[in-house]
Amino acid sequence: MAIRVRFAPSPTGSLHLGNALSAVANRSFADSRAGVLVLRIDDTDPARVVAGGEDAILADLDWLGVGWEEGPLRQSDRSGMYAEALERALANGAVHDPDGSVRLAGTTLARADGSATYQLATVADDLDLGITHVIRGSDHRPNEEVHRRIATALGGELPEVIHHGLLLGDDGKKLSKRAQHSSVADLREEGIPAVAVRAYLDELGLPRHDVHLDLGRIHRLAIDAIASMPDEDLAAAADAPLELVRALRGARTLVEAGEIARQIVSPAPVELGSDARPTLERFAELRRSGxxxxxxxxxRAIVRELKAVGASLRVLRLALTGAERGPELWTVVAAVPRDEALSRVAAAITPR
Structure with a gap:
């Protein structure tokens, strides 16, 4: 039997990490079984459709490296198929309510205007698309028996359903887009590399129980990802010259890598006191001869020599970058060309 799974988000904007977990889980399940992933946009409820929401989802999936073989299919384009499914349901136990809606065992299948609800549309789609496994969060568990009855009324059988645990926020509740750092877009804007977010979701796999979102783990994976990025990719992500890459390797995020690059390329001017002069003059002697x-x-040899004579590495960092903190000092020394470095230390001890 050919394995067919689906990821079916509503177009409400960037995916929160709980939905992204389902997307990755479906992709991994299909990949491990030579299967197919169908991307379906569940937009039966106009009130939940956000302008640009679908585009945001597609961008998130692309960023995470989650591809699909079929789709995106939009439920708003499949009303004819739902009308046919509704007729089958009416022939197998569904009934019209006085207001014109259609119900089956207490579940609304169609609104008074005849449009399909999520409950009918999702089951009709799964049957029509030949979905073999439905992989989704455990918050959908109450729907399983409802969907089984609907599938029977439509003359089919519900696919195998696999529920995975939910991602929880600090409050112990299901993660939502309102929670800070909870959406794919949030993490992308914070400068977390895509490979780190994907690695975190891959680690979770199909959790049997609910798990708390571990932002610390994501940030550790981000540091590892930045450390192993190809030079050209890291320079491009930080909008930095290629020769600065060594100084960017210790960054915790790509945003921080960009800030480090700006410190080195365009440092804030500083004016240091006379106590800075011995350090900067010794640095100038060492650098001038190189x-x-x-x-x-x-x-590294220059930094070691400065340490050996008791020089202030903080003073040198300030003179070269205008900042008190940053990457390993040797990376800064290596990144700033000789004449530029001499100019900066001279300016730092010259009264303005």
Whole structure:
């Protein structure tokens, strides 16, 4: 039997991580069984459709590396098929309410205007598309028996259903888009690399029980991801010159990598006191005798020499970057060309 699964978000904007977990779980399930993933946009409820919501979802899936073989199919384009399904349901126990809606065992299948509800549309779609496994969060567990009855009324059989645990927020409740750092867009804007978010979701797999969102784990994965990014990719992500990549490797996010790059390329001017002069003059002596560009060994040697004579590395960092904190100092020394470095330390100890 060919395995066919589906991911069926509503077009309400960027995916929160709980929905992203379902997307990755479906993709992984299909991949491990040479199966097919169908992307379906569940837009039967106009009140929940957000302008640009579908585009945001497609962008999130692309960013996470979640592809699909079929779709996106939109429920709003399938009203004819739902009308046919409704006729079958009416022939097998569904009834009209006085207001014109249609119900089956207490479940509304169609509104008074004849449009299909989520309950009818999702089951009709799963049957029509030949879905073999429905993989979704355990908050949908109450729907399983309802959907089984609807499938029977439509003359079919509900696919195998696999419920996974939910991602919970700090409050112990199901993660929602209102929670801070909970959406794919939030993490992307914070500078978390896509590979780190995907790795976290892959680690969760199909959790049997609810799990709390572990932002600490995501941030640790982000540091690892940045450390292993190809030079060209990291430079592009940080909007930095390629020669600064060594200084960006210790960044915790891509946003921070960009900030480090700006510190080195365009440092804030500083004016240091006379106590900074010995450090900066010794640095200038060491740097003046070296090449225009330093390799790692040469940059580390300068930092070691400054430590050995009791120089203030904080002072040197301020003179070169205008900031008190940043990447390992040797990476900064290596990133700033000789003449530029000499100019910066001279400016830092020259009264303005």
């Amino acid at each position: 090449p225009e560009s330093l390799d790692e060994e040469g940059a």
